[in-house]
Amino acid sequence: MKKNRTRIGSSGTDVLYDAVNTTLLVLVFIVIAYPLYFLILASFSDPSDVTAGRVWLFPKGVTLNSYQKVLEFTILWVGYRNTAIYTLLSTAIGVTVTMLTAYPLSIPNLPGKRWIMLLFVFTMFFNGGLVPTYITVQALKLTNTPTIVIILGCFSVYNLIITRTFLQRSIPQDMYEAAEIDGAGYGRRFLNIVLPLSKPILAVLVIYIAVWQWNSYFTALVYLSDRKLITLQLVLREILTSQQQLMQQLQDGAMDQDMEKATKLAESIKYAIVIVSSLPIMCLYPFMQKYFAKGLFIGAMKG
Numbered sequence: 103m104k105k106n107r108t109r110i111g112s113s114g115t116d117v118l119y120d121a122v123n124t125t126l127l128v129l130v131f132i133v134i135a136y137p138l139y140f141l142i143l144a145s146f147s148d149p150s151d152v153t154a155g156r157v158w159l160f161p162k163g164v165t166l167n168s169y170q171k172v173l174e175f176t177i178l179w180v181g182y183r184n185t186a187i188y189t190l191l192s193t194a195i196g197v198t199v200t201m202l203t204a205y206p207l208s209i210p211n212l213p214g215k216r217w218i219m220l221l222f223v224f225t226m227f228f229n230g231g232l233v234p235t236y237i238t239v240q241a242l243k244l245t246n247t248p249t250i251v252i253i254l255g256c257f258s259v260y261n262l263i264i265t266r267t268f269l270q271r272s273i274p275q276d277m278y279e280a281a282e283i284d285g286a287g288y289g290r291r292f293l294n295i296v297l298p299l300s301k302p303i304l305a306v307l308v309i310y311i312a313v314w315q316w317n318s319y320f321t322a323l324v325y326l327s328d329r330k331l332i333t334l335q336l337v338l339r340e341i342l343t344s345q346q347q348l349m350q351q352l353q354d355g356a357m358d359q360d361m362e363k364a365t366k367l368a369e370s371i372k373y374a375i376v377i378v379s380s381l382p383i384m385c386l387y388p389f390m391q392k393y394f395a396k397g398l399f400i401g402a403m404k405g
Contacts, residue, residue, distance in 0.1 A: 140157070141373050141376050141377060142377060143157050143159075143160070143161045144157055144370065144373040145168055145169070145370065145373040145374040145376075145377050146161045146164050146165065146166070147161040147162045147163060147164065147165070147370075148162055148163030148164075148165055149168075149369060149370040150163070151163050152369065152370060152373075153369065167370070168370040168371045168373065168374035169374050169378075171371055171374075172341065172371060172374050172375060172378055175337065175340075175341055177329070177332065177337050177340070178334075178337050178341070178378075180329075180330070180332060180337070181332050181333055181334035181335075181336065181337030181338075182334055184248075184331060184332060184333055184334070185315075185316060185333045185334040185335070186382075187248070188248065188251050188252055188315060188318075188333065189312050189315045189316050191252045192251075192252045192253070192255075192256040192311060192312075192315040193256075193308055193311045193312045193315065195252065195253065195256050196256035196257055196258075196261070196307065196311040197304060197307045197308060197311065199256070199257050200257060200258075200261050200262055200265050200307055201265065201296075201297075201300070201304075201307075202292075203257075203262055204262055204265035204266040204268075204269055205269060205292055205296055206288075207219060207262075207266045208266050208269035208270045208273075209278075210275070219266075222259045222262060222263075223259060223263075225259055226259045226260070232324070236324065236325075239254075239325060244325070245325050246325065246326055246327050246328050246331070247331075248331055250321070250325045250326075251318070251321055251322055251325065251326065251331075251333065254321050254325075255314065255315075255318065255321065256311060256315070258310070258311075258314075261306075261307055261310055261311070264303070264306065265303050265307065268300070268302070268303040269296065269300070269303075272299060272300075272302075272303075273295065273296060273299055273300075277295055278291055278295070281294070281295060308386075309386065309387070312383070312386060313383055316334075316382065316383055317335065317383075318333070318335065319333075319335040319336070319339075322335065322336055323336060334379060335379070338375050338378075338379055341371070341375060342372065342375065
């Protein structure tokens, strides 16, 4: 019997499938991972080598000049601090509101549940637009305040749908009924049953909301004017703009050699900016990976 199992497990069809599947997965991984790997190499390499196309697998002429130039901008740390605060608060509020909304919508006997979900889904396709939103925010006196950056967009109907689906499919109804028999109300069931069993979907929500808020650019651009409240993305935009202005000044009155050097350094700084702005989010993924795939898969299944 043992020999038969070994023979079946190593059949030609299985070997071919494993080989094709492994090859495709490796190719997909390379296509996705290499651009990020190249950004890291280019940010540490000599700008001349990067421009000449000599950087492929390993850095050439290792230098930290690009990072040094980026870190010379003192406003960068202000943007980092503000964005970190906005991201933490927005993520906490978004996860809390999403869970508190999805939990009752996952209860089968909730009156009017279908119509409530239709109202939520309606907002995915139709909204007031930028001008009415700005007028509303201005009337509420939230312009040029951290509050608008934190709350605007922290709740997503898409996140609500996958969270509700996860709760419906992952938490047995029998557990609710047993808790009800023991005298537990809806709040006790949420705290003692739903939250402990919702780690995968919580990881999905944290990553989705945190990544969106960290990369958010348009909200701060429209509603913030105080430089004390500036976000990291706006700071990086200023850095790129200042580099372009420097290149324009050199082009107008400097030597060709200086112009070429400045152009190469500006390109290297762009790579460093991408790494600096993405590093915190990249550090977040390894801690959430354990639950992320499971939560996203179950939450995306129709149920």
